[in-house]
Amino acid sequence: MHEHELEQLIKETIVQRAQAHQDRIADLEYRVVDALPDRPAALELRPTWPMRLALATAAILLFLGGFWLGGTLSDGPPCADPYVLCLVYPNAKSVSLVGQLTHWERQPMHGPDRHGIWWIRLPRDLEPGRYEYGFMVDEYHWVHDPRAREFVHTFDNKINSVLIWPPSQGDAP
Amino acid sequence: MGEDELKLIRRSLDGDKNAWGEIVKRYKISVFGVALGILGNPADAEDAAQDAFIRAYQGLHTFHLDKRFSTWIFAITANLCKNKLRRDRLLAPLKYITRATQSHHNPEAQLAQDQRSQTMRDALDQLSPKYRMPLVLRYYGDLEYKEIAEMMKLPEGTVKTRIHRAKSELKRLLEQKGVVGHART
Amino acid sequence: MKYLLISVLTALLLSANVLALRGQQVTPQDVYSCFRALNVSDLPFLINAYDKGFKDRRITPSMALTLCQRLAQSAAPIGLREGVLRVIGLALIEELPVTMLVDKALEGLAKGVALEAINDELAQRKATLSEVKALFAHKGIRISLTIRFGAVTLELTLEAVDAAITEAARALEDYVRAGQRIEDATAIKATVQRYLASNRAIPVTLVSFIEQIVSAPEWAQLAQNVANRLKK
Known part of the structure; x- marks a missing residue:
């Protein structure tokens, strides 16, 4: 018996066996959906007066503390800015933006900050359009942008992220 | 992975349970197959498949969208099966031996297309789980040696050796039953 | 005398500027020098093809030079590196847009x-470009065509047609x-229309015109051809 015949027979046997019992999983999707936990929702608190007072004091202290801390906190990457692309990758030694935006040249990103965020600012005069891109982590590892709204498949079935510019309202960049 | 599948996963990440239901529908037969291949018992495989989809939903944020979804869900399934086998081995050491010898009376036997498949099924049942798992993941789950090694936390060489030994053992068992001639490989 | 001196100085400064600008601009000769340095086996073919591409404005010398320089950095056999330049050269001879091919390379x-x-x-994508171009030609979408949409009249430019293809x-x-x-022919057509609408080089009138005259089954047939090529 040839090697590939044996491998084929293993596969066929398992396929047949699964098919023979497939009535067991006929309604599996319904059972799974019923058993799914809810995604952790935000904590719901009914504020009482003492709590409101405590919150207000905390807010004032935080506000004053913000001045005291100075620029250290505000120097973090401005990831909410649509002109900034960010990637959280704490263990990376280097991260570059690579894509149509850079003519597929590696553009090193700033970072990481203390939360492991890498970031890069897009040019202010970016022409409207669709731009494919991704991040090259540690020189060889291709990583997509989890914040992108569109993706396309590319070489080796890897994924390019797509930046639609200008972003429509409510979209991440 | 298709764009629509990516969308389903993204919706599931946002808490859309029906989107996850659609993913379950698409993958249930292959996940069930992996579990059945490893565990050998349809009722246990059914439980494992259900658990795997629930666990996967809970841990969906750890899935990298540029990887194959099948590889990831098979890994979860295989790990659940491994734990189940470990638990069962501790509780009832004879269970698997009993199951292997009982398999001739299984109704599925009537559905087997030929004697070769039936004999292969019995032969697979006789393999130790540590050999059966990599074999199922490689030839049914279509996973790379490297992926199996990562999943089983073993060196790639060990995975290759186990698969090689498993195949030799299967060949021996098939020859013993007289369904194939002697090895020509 | 004073005015003459000022004029001469101004002229000298201007010509220096022009020379400096010329120094920054990539010329077709720079591209051919790069091809030569790569030791390609069929230089005359490449020069001929890219020369046509530059004249037709389907590729700029700067784009071609970037591609050539990146290929020069690759360690692959020269035959394979020349293959990339050749596929794009063939597309230029066949008057196909090449931005997608250069980009993919x-x-x-x-x-x-x-x-x-x-x-x-590149070969697969070139075949797709060729089929889209043929479909558009069959539908009468070509350079200099005048589209009348109610009160709007639009004359199609090479840039618009190439961007649409x-x-x-x-x-x-x-x-x-x-x-x-x-x-799913409807989904295929919707995807095509979405991509067309995202490119500002394609006038909105042309996007609507294509939507009206190219049917979903026609796009689905081309998608099927893409799938068949990928299977090979």
């Missing part, structure tokens, strides 16, 4: 993809490569 090189795979991908081909390739359903 640069992407593959940046990611360290094997050149065999890059060449295969590129976006439609890119949409079909992306759709099929994502493993989406080839039987």
Whole structure:
């Protein structure tokens, strides 16, 4: 018996066996959906007066503390800015933006900050359009942008992220 | 992975349970197959498949969208099966031996297309789980040696050796039953 | 005398500026020198093809030089590197838009993809561009065509037609490569229209015109062809 015949027979046997019992999983999707936990929702608190007072004091202290801390906190990457692309990758030694935006040249990103965020600012005069891109982590590892709204498949079935510019309202960049 | 599948996963990440239901529908037969291949018992495989989809939903944020979804869900399934086998081995050491010898009376036997498949099924049942798992993941789950090694936390060489030994053992068992001639490989 | 001196100085400064600008601009000669340095086997073919591309304004010398320089950095055999330039050269001779091909080649090189795979991908995408161009030609969409849409009259430019061919081909390739359903002609047409609308070089009138005259089954047929090529 040839090697590939044996491998084929293993596969066929398992396929047949699964098919023979497939009535067991006929309604599996319904059972799974019923058993799914809810995604952790935000904590719901009914504020009482003492709590409101405590919150207000905390807010004032935080506000004053913000001045005291100075620029250290505000120097973090401005990831909410649509002109900034960010990637959280704490263990990376280097991260570059690579894509149509850079003519597929590696553009090193700033970072990481203390939360492991890498970031890069897009040019202010970016022409409207669709731009494919991704991040090259540690020189060889291709990583997509989890914040992108569109993706396309590319070489080796890897994924390019797509930046639609200008972003429509409510979209991440 | 298709764009629509990516969308389903993204919706599931946002808490859309029906989107996850659609993913379950698409993958249930292959996940069930992996579990059945490893565990050998349809009722246990059914439980494992259900658990795997629930666990996967809970841990969906750890899935990298540029990887194959099948590889990831098979890994979860295989790990659940491994734990189940470990638990069962501790509780009832004879269970698997009993199951292997009982398999001739299984109704599925009537559905087997030929004697070769039936004999292969019995032969697979006789393999130790540590050999059966990599074999199922490689030839049914279509996973790379490297992926199996990562999943089983073993060196790639060990995975290759186990698969090689498993195949030799299967060949021996098939020859013993007289369904194939002697090895020509 | 004073005015003469000022004029001479101004002229000298101006010509110095022009020379400096020329120094920054890439010329076709720079591209051919790069081809030569690569030791390509069929230089006359490449010069001929790219010369046509520069004249037709389908590729700029700067784009071609970037591609050539990146290929020069690759360690692959010269035959494979020349293959990339050749596929794009063939597309230029066939008067196809090449921005998508150059882009894919640069992407593959940046990611360290094997050149065999890059060449295969370029050949497949070139075939798709060719089929979209043929479909558009069959529908009468060509350069200098005047479209009248109610009160709007539009004369199609090479840039607009090439951009439409590129976006439609890119949409079909992306759709099929994502493993989406080839039987769903409506979804295929919607994807193509979405890609067309995203490119500002394609006038809105042309996007609507294409929507009206190219049917969903026609796009689905091209998607099927893409899928067949990918299977090979």
